[in-house]
Amino acid sequence: MSSVSLTVNGKAVTAEIEPRTLLVQFLREHLRLTGTHVGCDTSQCGACVVHLDGEAVKACTVLAVQADGRQVTTIEGLAAGGDLHPMQAAFREHHGLQCGYCTPGMIMTAVDLVRRKGHALDETTIRHELEGNLCRCTGYHNIVKAIAAGATAMGQAPARQAAE
Amino acid sequence: MYAFDYHRPATLKEALSLVAKQEDAKIVAGGHTLIPTMKQRLAAPGHLIDLGRIPDLVGIERTPRAVTIGAMTTHGAVAESADVKEAIPALSELAALIGDPAVRHRGTIGGSVANNDPSADYPAACLALGATIITSKRRIPAEEYFRGLFETALEDGEIVTGVSFPIPHKAAYEKFRNPASRYALVGVFVAKRPSDIRVAVTGAGSNGVFRWAEAEEALAKRFSAKSLDGLKAPADDLIGDLHADAEYRAHLIGVMARRAVQAATER
């Protein structure tokens, strides 16, 4: 067993775990943060994307022990207080989800994309940047629209961004 | 995944002593090949030695003649580095084509060259640019380093610490992705170096990355995409699979090489 201490959604967490525990297992099974999903075994679907020290990573391909001492943000921790994060609101407004299973990973990927590429995102850039996230329901059409709108909204709400 | 013991050395020295001590140890860098392999129970190390917290292994250093990248530098960091973009833009572009954004935040150059996957991108850059693989023991020229499928010149207990790329006059990388996995089905890195011209091919060779001699000779006469017209890579030693047979790969090598030369000349 290994001991890990990390910050998850702003809260300090310490646990004794088997070293083979994946970060996504740690989040889902130990912390019961079930918003982060598992959709494949080969790091390709992106349903498990969380932020590790502010960067998007696939939680199915990171060991929980590797996150020791670091900051993890999951979909549950994205919004400040009771409000929705602008990207979450954009997904609802633009019908960027259907079954909802890929959605947390999509939203976490989208927020990371805005961090890296800014608030004015064209369709080509968004589609290219989603290469690590699979959705089987939406045909991506409304996800792309939602991300563009969410990116703009994040630019107009600087206070919110800082909350992450 | 099978159970293992986890070690997180703070220094290279500590890492080396752990590797020397544990017989069934594996080194994990970004983990984006090893962890999926372990999840499938296709690898079962008794000890996992994580290089993720050794500060000396991270960073990009630029000198007038070379760019040296620490082994634990992520693909994302290479892709975004202003130094790399300016000195060897083709290398930054290559890094941006690996995996996807989340993968690029974890995957590292050291892990890529140590693993030497025949479909990985970095080996093509190393070979074409004439890079030097820097290890805990020595400096190995790329030509001597890549030895076949998943095989390198690394000895037991030897750890890649960085890769040094000489700055070329011009270079470009063109990649045709495996439509499913996004790895290189064929990737061609063309470099016009002060001393010579090199064309390195990844994704296609049954023995891993290789240089395409005929193309290099043709380009030596004139560095132009036209020089490669009609030139076809030999299909003999190429990979054939569901996504591409050897003939198609041979054809794509020509197409990607011409496009890479075109892109390099337009810089």
Add this chain to the structure above:
Amino acid sequence: MTASGIGAPVRRKEDQRFITGKGRYVDDFNRPGQAHAYFLRSPHAHATIRSIDAAAARAMPGVLGVFTGEDLAADKVGNLICGWMIHSKDGSPMKAGPHPALAQGKVRYVGDHVAVVVAESLAKARDAAEAITVEYDLLPAVVETAKAQGAATAVHEVAPDNVVFNWHLGDKGAVDSAFARAKHVTTLDLVNNRLVPNPIEPRAAIGEYDEAEEQFTLYTTSQNPHVARLVLSAFIGIAPENKLRVVAPDVGGGFGSKIFIYAEETVCVWAAKKVGRPVKWTSDRTEAFLADAHGRDHVTHAEMALDENGRILGLRVHTVANLGAYLSTFASSVPTYLYAPLLSGQYNIPAIYCEVDGVYTNTAPVDAYRGAGRPEATFVIERLVEVAARQTGQDPARFRRRNYIKSFPHQTPVIMNYDVGDYGASLDKALEAADYKHFPKRRRESARRGKLRGIGFSSYIEACGIAPSQAVGALGAGVGLWESAEVRVNPTGSIEVLTGSHSHGQGHETTFAQLVADRLGVPIESVNIVHGDTDKVQFGMGTYGSRSGAVGMSAIAKALDKVIAKGRKVAAYALEAGEGDIEFKDGRFSVAGTDRSLAFGEVALQAYIAHKFTGAELEPGLKEGAFYDPTNFTFPAGMHICELEVDPDTGHVTIERFTAVDDFGTIINPMIVEGQVHGGIAQGVGQALFEGAVYDAEGQLVTASFMDYRMPRAADLPSFEVGMTVTPCPSNPLGIKGCGEAGAIAAPAAVMNALTDALGHENIAMPATPLAVWRAAQRARQPQPIAAE
């Protein structure tokens, strides 16, 4: 139309929990004392099991039980079933081989279930599974669809030639005579490639047994929990229906693959009693590839006869349909009654004859996948029509228009009676939206860049809202295909609607609430949609075949009518007026010609306090139920146009534009309907260009992960042009036709027609991968502009 009523793009009520990570999918549930199941699967496609030695596994730490097919047989657990009887043309019933949940004596595909280990953790279960020794005697594998019939090895004893049924539909004599007088015959050999559904949420199940109550509970990723309960109870015999609760909470996409009753959930619920602990199983993606029911997999020879004026005289189709190693729950209906009756497409075709040979192979079972039979039929007819137009030198749009059915109702020669439609209207709108007029210019521009551009059409029709129970009963269905609803009005006027439909992405919590808000004049926030739990909803047939709007909502509408009728009675007593004088409008019951009225909520309260009437006069309360059985299929139809560009140097295909104009009848929520179209198109484009399950000669699945099975990604697709035309469906109270499958049905033919247009020849099959396109492009003619309509 009100802000939240029928026709409004209401934002979804369910989204709040999904976008905040609060959705509750089966794997998110953890029951007290829960153990974990791991299935040991066959590594061989075809083998007899000589022995299974699990002693070492049973002795491993944390192992609670190891079970095999023998244990199931000892407990008299029944086999999995196929619920639709098909008869061959000689009148003999289909040859259904036994399908035990855990193999008994033989394994028939890679991934077949050999044993299950139940342990304290998944890792321990998996460790123990590796300690089980199985001795196999290998048998030759039957893999290829076209070669299964009469192969040297039989997959099942009951079908020595591997033929499950040899079925037909239509008038062979009439077709032969149509071909005899034909001026032109177009012939095509087509493969409809095998697909893996791949909802992003893998299947999962938790079985639980309460000893005190002798009550089982199954949490499962199901599109139809009541059907799962019925099958597990009546056929598999796990527990009486009243002692088995099935819960299908949030489900992360289904596309057909979560209709079926599989081995894993059967074993989990049975094993829960065996080990005295809740038993959880969650599929990983590799297991999903191996053991979820696959879709399509047809090999077809098709011919179309034309007269001298380019009118279609007849159609002759012979299809071999691969059903895999076992007959899955609805497998037999898909390549028969969901396929051949759609072969008339949107066209007036006097004579149609179709033969289908269903065959066993040593591959995963094949069953319904989005569209189920209708994409296969559309692909046959739309490829034939396009090629016939090309061969006779006609514009493909004009050729279609000439042959469209123009008067309704229209009886086709293959069962279906089309009730209403306006195919020309969809064509006109689509041609305009796709800017067909200027296509030749765009093609020339592509040619200048060394690229091949093509355009392709697909005039699809589908039969949805399945279906009138008597009709499907006559065709062999084991169940009725009605839907049920119950509307419970609370004393405060808030409302729960219990529906037998199941939402796994379709947005029922919103659209169904819109209907209620619209009909009762109440705020949408006061309406709660309840589904997916057999303890709450009395019965239901679930969601598939684009039926939830046309059938599920019709049941709700019927129940709402009863609620209003009862409310009228209550209001009459409360307002001291005659029932005949009570009007209901905009959420108020009023006495005609007066200003006396009560709001809906006030009438609800009156119904429950029952102060104004006696029990002899009127029953208190306000709760009504309804079962709605459709009187016909519904017939959504439309025109999809794909325009694409081929890079002949690499074989890379870029979808430049995709236009869809659909007639779904009445639309409740256009935002959600358009979303359904988008998703369907992506799956259809996926089938045409990307996706294909490939088995090697030994029956190993080569494409068993996303590393080899090519899923559509965002960058593969453009934004879609989506438009609507509306002819309301006359057979249901809301005029709804259904929209869930249209894109997946229409798109493959549109894409392949565009691709073959670009290439200039027909010799390319789905999936048209870069390798296949590059090979085909070697033979492509120089692009020539085609005449616009």
